[in-house]
Structures are given as C-alpha cells and as structure tokens.
Amino acid sequence: MNKNRMIVLENVTKSYGEKAALQGISFDVENGELCVLIGPSGCGKSTTLKLINRMLEPDGGEILIEGRSVRDFKPELLRRKIGYVIQSIGLFPHMKVSQNIAVVPSLLKWERKRIGERVDYLLELVGLDPAIYRDKYPNELSGGEAQRIGVARALASDPPLLLMDEPFGAVDPLNREILQVEFLKIQRKLKKTVILVTHDLDEAIKLADKIVIMDMGRIVQIGQPENILSKPANSFVRNFVGTDRAIKRLSRFQVADYMNRASSTTIRRLKESNYKEAASRRESRFLWITDEMGILTGWIDFKNFKESDRLEEGITHVDPSNFAVRAEFTLKESLSRMLSQGVRSLPVTDEKNRLIGEINLSTIEKLTELEE
Numbered sequence: 363m364n365k366n367r368m369i370v371l372e373n374v375t376k377s378y379g380e381k382a383a384l385q386g387i388s389f390d391v392e393n394g395e396l397c398v399l400i401g402p403s404g405c406g407k408s409t410t411l412k413l414i415n416r417m418l419e420p421d422g423g424e425i426l427i428e429g430r431s432v433r434d435f436k437p438e439l440l441r442r443k444i445g446y447v448i449q450s451i452g453l454f455p456h457m458k459v460s461q462n463i464a465v466v467p468s469l470l471k472w473e474r475k476r477i478g479e480r481v482d483y484l485l486e487l488v489g490l491d492p493a494i495y496r497d498k499y500p501n502e503l504s505g506g507e508a509q510r511i512g513v514a515r516a517l518a519s520d521p522p523l524l525l526m527d528e529p530f531g532a533v534d535p536l537n538r539e540i541l542q543v544e545f546l547k548i549q550r551k552l553k554k555t556v557i558l559v560t561h562d563l564d565e566a567i568k569l570a571d572k573i574v575i576m577d578m579g580r581i582v583q584i585g586q587p588e589n590i591l592s593k594p595a596n597s598f599v600r601n602f603v604g605t606d607r608a609i610k611r612l613s614r615f616q617v618a619d620y621m622n623r624a625s626s627t628t629i630r631r632l633k634e635s636n637y638k639e640a641a642s643r644r645e646s647r648f649l650w651i652t653d654e655m656g657i658l659t660g661w662i663d664f665k666n667f668k669e670s671d672r673l674e675e676g677i678t679h680v681d682p683s684n685f686a687v688r689a690e691f692t693l694k695e696s697l698s699r700m701l702s703q704g705v706r707s708l709p710v711t712d713e714k715n716r717l718i719g720e721i722n723l724s725t726i727e728k729l730t731e732l733e734e
C-alpha cells in the first residue's frame with residue numbers, strides 16, 4: 363500500500379434503482395493532491411463525492427481512506443476527516459455566518475472560545491473581515507461571499523480531506539477567477555487532499571494537479587492537465603477539451619519559467635554611444651529602453667530611423683503597467699497580450715515596473731506544438 367495514497371476508489375459501482383450512475387470507477391488521490399472531477403451533467407461526479415463521505419453507500423467496489431475502508435470509519439470520524447462543500451453552497455438560512463461555519467466544530471463539541479477563534483481565523487483566511495461578516499445571515503451575502511463561507515465551513519474542523527462540489531459554480535466569471543486564485547493560495551498553504559468537481563475546463567486546468575474526466579458513469583481519462591490537453595485519450599476527450607486545447611494548455615505555464623534575458627539601454631546611453639553602429643552589430647533590431655532606475659519606458663526599433671539626430675523616430679513609449687507582463691502571469695495571458703498589442707515579444711517587469719526579462723512568441727509557439 364502506497365502511503366501517499368489518501369483516497370482510493372476501486373471499481374466502484376452505484377445505481378439509483380434502474381439507473382446506473384457509476385459503472386465501475388477507479389482512481390486514487392495522493393496526500394496533498396488537488397484532483398478535479400470533470401464531465402458532462404449527470405456523468406456521476408456528485409455521486410462519487412457522496413460515496414466517499416458516505417452520504418451514499420456503493421453497490422460494489424471499495425473506497426479506502428488512508429488505506430482503510432470508509433465503512434470502517436464511524437460517521438463522526440469521517441465528518442471530522444472530510445470537509446464537504448456542497449453543490450449550490452447550502453448555507454443554513456436561519457443561522458448566522460459564524461454558526462454556519464461552526465456546524466462541525468459544534469457537533470464535535472469544541473469549547474465556545476475555540477470555535478469563536480476558529481471562525482474568525484477562517485473568515486480571514488477566505489478574505490472576509492470577521493467583524494463585518496460573522497453576524498450576517500446568508501441572505502445578506504453576495505454569491506461570491508456565500509461561496510467563501512461555504513469553503514470556510516468545509517475547513518472548519520481542519521480536515522485533511524476536502525470534497526468540493528462545484529464550489530465556485532454560482533458566481534459570475536470575474537469573481538470566480540478571484541475565488542480560484544484565492545483558493546489556490548489557501549491550498550498552497552494548507553495542502554489539503556482535495557477532490558473538486560467542476561463543469562468548467564478552464565477552472566480544472568488552473569487548479570488541478572490531476573484531472574479525472576468522466577462520461578456516463580465511467581472514467582475516460584486520468585492525467586495531469588498538460589497531458590490531457592496534449593494527448594486526449596479519445597474523441598470524447600478531444601471534443602470535450604475543444605479545438606483551443608493548445609491555447610488552454612498555456613495557462614499551465616508561468617512566464618517566470620520561460621522568460622529570456624532582455625537587452626536594454628537608456629536614452630542617455632543611446633545618445634552617448636554611436637547607436638547606429640551599435641545597432642548594426644546587434645542581432646536584434648530592438649532594444650528595450652529603461653530609465654536610470656531600470657523602469658521600463660519603451661523600446662527602440664533601429665530600422666525606423668535613418669538620421670542619427672532623429673533618435674526619437676525609432677522609439678516607442680509605453681506604459682509599463684499596461685504593456686509588460688509579470689513573472690507570475692501565465693503564458694496564455696502573455697499570448698493574448700501579444701496578440702492584442704501586435705508584438706512578438708513582451709517585456710517582463712517586477713512590481714516596481716523594472717525590466718527583468720522578456721517573453722517571446724517563438725517560445726510560446728514551441729509549447730503549443732502538440733502531438734496529434
């Protein structure tokens with residue numbers, strides 16, 4: 363038994379009456395891994411989660427947590443081990459936010475003081491001010507805030523395992539992205555073992571260490587997002603991930619890992635040197651331009667001017683915060699910026715807009731060459 367395997371499903375089947383919801387699914391999730399279940403509506407995602415935390419019992423097969431069958435866990439122990447974010451949030455409307463978060467700790471009979479501290483800690487963790495939110499009722503929350511409370515509630519007893527059923531499904535795309543990024547930060551800090559269900563492939567690609575693609579009660583492919591996008595197992599997966607899978611795959615790569623050294627100069631240095639001669643010796647027509655502090659101000663194209671006293675004609679001034687990318691950006695974001703700006707390379711700047719490198723279209727093109 364591999365110790366790292368936190369959850370193992372072996373040939374699990376489940377029917378609702380005549381309807382076979384799961385037709386023998388097997389996969390495992392390692393300790394600290396974020397596994398995303400994805401597939402069309404009705405393929406059995408929610409059923410899978412409910413079997414793991416024993417809201418439902420399987421008809422056949424085995425489900426193990428840390429090597430032990432879930433049937434051997436007492437329900438209250440299972441509840442302590444597993445945080446569950448249910449589809450459509452499911453906050454209790456008549457309970458305050460603090461009481462909603464404290465459901466499991468209360469069941470576990472924690473002391474009142476410990477519960478209060480835990481609630482405040484979790485509200486801060488999900489980015490909500492405890493003083494403002496702890497006494498609100500669910501109908502006083504926006505969709506995104508309610509989702510955050512749902513996540514806080516699932517984390518309440520500090521379970522090693524989180525099951526999340528479309529945790530960000532009910533929020534608009536913009537807030538969904540914010541919640542995804544915040545959840546990733548929380549996950550990097552807490553390193554829970556997570557099974558997250560979603561319909562949204564971009565969400566899966568952004569969050570998953572491993573993706574399990576399901577269709578009609580079966581698993582059609584398991585793999586890292588990169589591999590699923592580059593090598594779809596069959597036409598179902600190929601259709602599911604879509605024709606733009608090469609582009610989607612780029613959101614798995616960060617600028618930091620692919621940027622190159624950038625050549626730059628300053629206006630003063632350009633003026634002092636015989637820049638035309640310098641230009642003729644360079645392989646590149648372009649140089650980034652920074653001020654004396656290294657802050658990006660633009661670029662120079664040596665082809666665009668003839669006379670040495672008309673330096674300005676070759677220079678394009680840019681607003682670094684709109685033009686440059688940051689090391690933590692994804693290559694997908696970089697590519698869309700290149701396309702919208704019509705350039706083949708973009709400067710990479712730090713938080714003070716200082717030039718730290720460049721990212722090139724040729725690098726991105728290489729990464730999108732997929733095996734067919």
Ligand SMILES: Nc1ncnc2c1ncn2[C@@H]1O[C@H](COP(=O)(O)OP(=O)(O)OP(=O)(O)O)[C@@H](O)[C@H]1O
Nearest residue numbers: 378381382383402403404405406407408409410561
């Ligand atoms: N209580 C139930 N009684 C009968 N059939 C059910 C029940 N719950 C689910 N099903 C059926 O089992 C199948 C799997 O349902 P499940 O809820 O697991 O799907 P899902 O993948 O979570 O879908 P969605 O993305 O729409 O949430 C579906 O065909 C559904 O109609």
Ligand SMILES: [Mg+2]
Nearest residue numbers: 407408409449
């Ligand atoms: Mg569901």
